[in-house]
Amino acid sequence: MIFANNFYLLFFIFSNLFCNAPKPEVQPFNREIIKVFEATPILTGADQTDKYLPFLKGLRVGLLVNQTSMVGSQHLVDVLKEKGVNVTAIFAPEHGFRGDADAGQELTNSVDKETGIPVISIYGKKKGPDQADLANVDVVVFDVQDVGTRFYTYLSTLKYLMEACAEFKKPLMILDRPNPNAHYIDGPVLEMENTSFVGIIPIPIVHGMTLGELGWMMNAEGMLKDKIKCELKVIQCGNYDHFKPYILPVKPSPNLPNQVSIMLYPSLCLFEGTNFSVGRGTDKQFQVYGSPIAKKGDFYFTPQPKPGAMTPFLQGKKCRGYDLSNLSIEKIRTEGKINLTYFLQAYKDYPDKANFFLKNNFIDLLMGTKKFQQQVKSGMSEAEIRASWKEGIDKFKITRKKYLLYPN
Template sequence: MPKLIHLIIGLGLIVGGCNAASLQPKVEVGAEVLLDEHLPKLEGKRVGLVMNPTARVGGSHMLDTLLARDVNVTALFAPEHGFRGDVGAGETIKEGIDQDTGLPVYSLYGSTRKPTSEMLDSVDILLFDMQDVGARFYTYNATMGNVLEAAAADSVPVWVLDRPNPAGGKLISGWMMQKQHQSFVGRYSIPMVHGMTLGELAKMIVGEQWVNSAGQAQLKVIPMEGWKRSMKWPQTGLEWIPPSPNLPTFEHAFIYLGTVFFEGINISEGRGTSDPFLKIGSPTTKLTSNHIAELRRLFSGVQVERISFMPQSMPGKAPHPDFEGQRCYGLEIQVTDPNRFDPVKLGAKLLRVMMDATPNAELNNYIQKLVGINKSELLSQLDNEAYLKTWKQTARKFAEQRKPYLIYD
């Protein structure tokens, strides 16, 4: 009977009722597939883990699961936010010892951003497992490229344990990264939102030779089972584990794809509140009813309301946020249907509206690293909405370029 109930739930039926729901079957992530099918291949290997708290299966971290299965884990590598995920955005990750296991933790988000030969001395194979959000400016893809590059130079195989793109595999949006603005928050010539999983992107990084020694890379992607490009996160049946402290839910992560613009302007993106990236504003913003009406007319699938909020310091999440302790005026966004809007288009429109409503609004140079183009070009395109045509052309071109590297559908 338990197996039957599990099957019914997996098919999306409501147990105890007479109506069937249109839920998708649960996705099996690459880490699960590894445990089910590939674990014997790790026997006798010294295994290094590039992971964070999202590397979980059945409620347990992969580190604990692998150790329980007698896998010889010898080194841990920490990306932005840390191996345990308790470090705020942009904060330096320190090397040390994992208190739970006694294993060495090497920082990949400090003065050294890729494994050194010394770090890899005790490693025969690297397992990379992290939940991404599907954005070029989210640093986990740059960390993955650095790992692939370092491992290739030292002849260390890398297995990427694939996980879903929360925004799905069809949405391609935003500007292409221009070479002069490439950085750790925008390493590759891809759109702002690329519609790929990290496993697919790893294949592309190697195939397009975007890292040194790509020809020597020993990359293996462990694909998911049951994931389709049409799926956004709620359809996967998976538990949301925050990939970073300021993305506590899928809704925060989905809106972040667009409201990330506000990290490049003197308007708060909501850090220091309960809803980062869903709240935006500043002490001098003065929104009108016309501003709100315009946003509501242009976008369905979201609700937009005028609010005020006061950012507060949150250690480990938002230490000393912009406008700390000051009353900010702006917008709160609620996602009602993520299938009905493009969050990047919403973000661009919000940026234009908020700049219009904020007398002292000023872009900083960081915006160029986020969007991938010059500030002057950005302002020009926002004024006449020329970006809509640009993004459409970019999406069409990139969709063709990425085809050889797609795993699903």
């Protein structure tokens, strides 16, 4: 059942009174409620301070956090400081501690101006903390919002963090958060020859798990380097299951500005392996796609430098393509799969097929397999391509089931 946007806003204001969460960010595009209001709001792991503060008492605490690490209207760092927790280090992932750095931008160490806590970059020359970084830390807390795809890099950051904690004998606590794309599983399982920072473990593109669940799985299934084990504790979400819609109160990264972009991300991110723009450098990131030489499409846009995308792909070039920003959340959820139609039709219509894919074969890393590029070039149908994913997905589901912390 679809509700009008004014009811949507009333719903969130009312529910926030119960869970003490910040009001949702005002966003310029259509957002709708998918389910009728439920009396028990979702609680993130961070919301449930009574479940983890006792474990941090008297310890030196390192935090891997960013702008999504909120407890109601306060950042986790501020909450812990108010509670007397000794926070000795902040580890900053891709996009930085404040979440305003460009995708792929190398970060440097700094000091947080508001708290005086050292901020250590683990995105750039190194992907995880080293022994020196952890010398003044007794326990590490991870609290970052994910969007449920293999190529969203916070999963890779978690893996490197777990390996560092295992190697240097530091316990790790994950404050779990809901996955807004947890209602389906889709895409090829990563073939390990295509391992990279945008694909680090053998799971499908859309995996239907939270980072807490993935942490348990990586630990138990020997997915950490040398099959080492991390001392791990997960603070679970409350009142949550994998099919319960979750609207993020804070955008998870600079180029995922609203819920529509988050839900289209698994489908449109594939274009990042091509000579198409997905709207970086516009106000409709991951809601549009287009190319300067496309011959079809009723929407035009020109990427320009802006915060979070200071040098966007195809900068200054007028792109022709399609605008999906007015799709309803319910429609995208109902599909329950990666929409390959956008991609396959774009290839079919592209006038220069020899240059549709980027020459660096980034599509192979995004998809986790070299087969997809060849399948598209050979003219395979969507059904045929999907059939090639089935065996891997079926095997993954068996493994996944062992580590689910929430009803499925």
